[in-house]
Amino acid sequence: MNGKTFKSSMRARYLKQKLFFGAVRLSALLITLALFGILAYILANGFRAITWEFLTQPPTDSMTKGGIMPAIVGTLYLTVGAILVALPLGVVSAIFLTEYAKQGALTRIIRIGVNCLAGVPSVVFGLFGLGFFVVFLKFGSSILAGALTLGILILPTIIGAAEEALKAVPQTFREASLALGVSKWNTIFRITLPSALPGILTGAILGVGRAAGETAPIMFTAAAFFTAVLPKSIFDEVMALPYHIYVLATAGTHIEETRPLQYGTVLVLIALVLGIDLIAIVMRSMIRRNKRW
Amino acid sequence: MEKDFIIRTKNVDFYYGAFRALSDITMDFEKNKVTALIGPSGCGKSTLLRLLNRMNDLIDGTRVEGEILFEGRNIYAPDVDPVEIRQRIGMVFQKPNPFPKSIYNNITYAPKLAGIRESGEIEALVEESLKQAVLWDEVKDILTKSAMTLSGGQQQRLCIARALAMKPDVILMDEPTSALDPISTAKIEELIDTLKKHYTIIIVTHNMQQAARISEYTGFFYLGKVIEFNVTEKIFTNPDVKQTEDYITGRFG
C-alpha cells in the first residue's frame, strides 16, 4: 500500500474508533448517572422523613401521618417466608441438576422449565397466587399465600445461583471423597455442599432482595391497604413496603400531602433492598478473592 | 506355590462414548505386591486404574466390557455397590487433593461416615494412619490446622494416610509423585516399600527408574493395549517385545 493513502485511511479509521469509544463511555456514564441520580434524589427528599417514630409507629390519621412499622414487619415476614420456600427447593433442584442428572431429555426439560419460570412476569405470579393459593387452596389473602407466591418467583434465581456455586466446587473434591468409599449422598452433603455454601448464600441474599422489592405478586395475595395491628398468624394479611408506596402515591385524596411519607418509605425500601444486594455483592467478591482451592 | 491374585481383569474393553480407550486388557495383580503401569501419555493407564475402583462411573457415556474380578467377584456386576468397592480399593491421585478441612478431619472423614463412632478408635486410627504414611512426626502438633497449609509432599502423604485409614486391601496410585520434589518423592517411594507388606499397590508412573526401584511387576501399555506384562526385572533387562525395549530405553517414537 502506498504510504500516504495508508496514513490518511488510518486517520479515518482512528476517528471512527474515537467516536465509537466516546459513545461507549457515554453509555456507561449515563447508566451510572441514572442509578446515582435516582438514589441521590430519593435520599435528598427522603432522609428528613426518617425518624425513630417513622420506623417504629403504625400510620395514623388515615395514613397521612405516623410511621410505617407494620409495612416493614410485613415485608420482613413475606421475605423470610419466601426464602424458606425457595432456598431448600432451589438447592435441592440445583443439586439434582449438577450432581445427579445426566445430560438428557429430563435435564433439558427441567432447564427449560426453570428458564421459563424465570421469565414469567411478576403480575402473572400474582394471578397464579390468587387463583391457586388464595382461592383454590383457600389460604385467603395472607402471609402464607404471599410468601409462597414470592418463593416461586425467586426460585429460578436461587437455582441458578446454587448451580453456579456447586459447579465451582472442584471435581477433585468429589473424586477424593468418592475414592475413599464415601457414598454419593455423603459426598454431596459433607464436601460439595459445604464448599458451595458461601456462593449459595450469596444467591439466597440476592433472592431476598428481589422478594423484598416486588409489588405485583403480593397485591392480590397478601398485601393489605392498612392494618393497625401486626399479623398474628400466617393467615393474616400484612402491609408491605412496596405496596404501601404504591398506595400512598396513587390512591386517595392526600397524595400531595403525604409526599414526605412516600419519600421516606421509598428510602427505607431502597436502603433495605440495595443494602441486601450490596451485602451479596461484597460477599461474592470476598469469596472469589479467598478461594482456598 | 500357587500365586494369590487379588484383582484379575479378563478381556476388558473400555469406551468413552464411541472412543475405545482400552482393548482386551487381561491382567492379574498379585496380592501384597507392587505393580507398575507404564507407557506413553494417553495410552490408557489412568483409565485402567480408575476402572479398578469404579471411578469411571462418574463420567457420563462410558462403557465397560469384559470382567474385572476383585477377590473372584465381578465388580461390575449389577448387584455390586461401587461404594463398597471403593472402600476396599483406595486411590491416591496425581495432584494432592486434601479436603479444605483440618488434617485430623481429613483422616477421620471417611471412617466416621463408614460407621466408626467410638472416639478412642478414631484417635488411634488417625495416629496409626499418619505413622504409616510417615507424616505423624511432622503434623502431630498441628492436627487441627487446615490441610491446605501443608507442603505439596506433606499433602500427598496426608492423602495416602487418608486412604490408609479406610484399611483398604488395594491402593491405586496415579502418578503420585509427579507433582512433587525429589525429596518428597523419595519419601513416598520408601513409604510404598513399607506398605507393600500389607497392601496390594498398583501404581502408574512416567518415571522408569521409579518403576524399576519399587515394583515387582510392570505392565507396558501402548494405545490402549497391554504390550507386555511381566516381572519388573525382566521388563527392564530383557523385554520380549521390541516396543517395550524402545520405550524404556527412551528410543520410543
Next chain:
Amino acid sequence: MSAMKIRKNILTLHAKEIAIRNLFGFFAFLSVLLLGLILLFLFREGLPLFKKISLADFLFGTAWYPTYEPPEYGIWPLIVGSLAVTFFASLIAVPLGLLSAVYIAEIAPTRIKEILKSIIELLAGLPSVVLGFFGMVIVGPWLQETFDLPTGLNIMNASVMLAIMAIPTISSLSEDALYAVPREFKEASYALGATKYETIIRVIIPAALSGVSTAVILGMARAIGETMVVLMVAGGAAAIPEGIFDAVRPMTASIAAEMGEAPFRSGHYHALFATGIVLFVITLAFNLIADYISNRFRETGSGTL
C-alpha cells in the same frame, strides 16, 4: 477392625442412594410442574370468559370497558400499549445496554469494570415500584412542563423508566456473551492490523451475536412483563395511542389496577386472567426463542473445540 462393621451397611446404602436421587429429581422437576400449574390456574380462571365472547373479539376488540353495562372486553388497546412501551424502551435500552457491555467486556480498566458491574447489578436491584415512583414525581412533571403536555404520564415516560429496568438484563447478559468470545479470534484480528474498534464491530460482536440476541430478547421480555412502572407512569388510558406522548394502559397495568375491584369470578375477573394468559404466552415465547438461540450457539460452540 471395623472393615466388617463398614461392610454391613452397604446394601441399605445402595437403596438409599437411589431414593435420594429420585426424591431430588422430583423436586427439581417441580419447577416444570409449577410452570404447568401456573398455566392451569390461569386457564381455570381465564377461560370462562370465552363463554361470553370469542377469542378474536377478546384479542382484537378495540374497546376495553369491563365495568360498563354491557361490558366490553377487547384488549387490543392494552396489547398495543404493552408493545408500544416495550418498543420505545428497547430503543433506549438496547444501545445503552450493548454499548455498556462492550465497555465492560473490552475497554474498561479492571477497577472501573468491577465498579460498573456492581452499579448495573444495583440498578437491576432497584424495586420497580421505586422506579415507578420516580417516574411519577420527577420525570412526569418534567415532561409535562417541558413539552407542555396535558399529562407527563405517557408512553415516553414509561419507556424511559422501563429502559432502566431492561438495561441491566441486556448489559450483563451481553457482557457474558462478549467475554466468552475466544481470545484467538481477537488476536487474529489484531494481528491482521485491525483497530480495536474494527475488531469489536467485525469480529467480537458477530462472534457473540447469538448471546447478544438472547440478551436483547430477554431484556424485552422483562420490559413487556414489567408491572409497577407502567401501572404508575403510563397514564392508564385504554385507548390506542397516536403519539409518543399519549397515555396507554399496558396489559400488566390493567391487571394490577383492576383485579382489586373486579368482583370475584365476574366477566371482568375472567377477562383479567385471560389477559394474564396472553401475557404468559408472549413472555413464554420470548423465553423459548432466547433458549433456542442460546442453545444452538452452544452446540456450534462446542463443535469448534
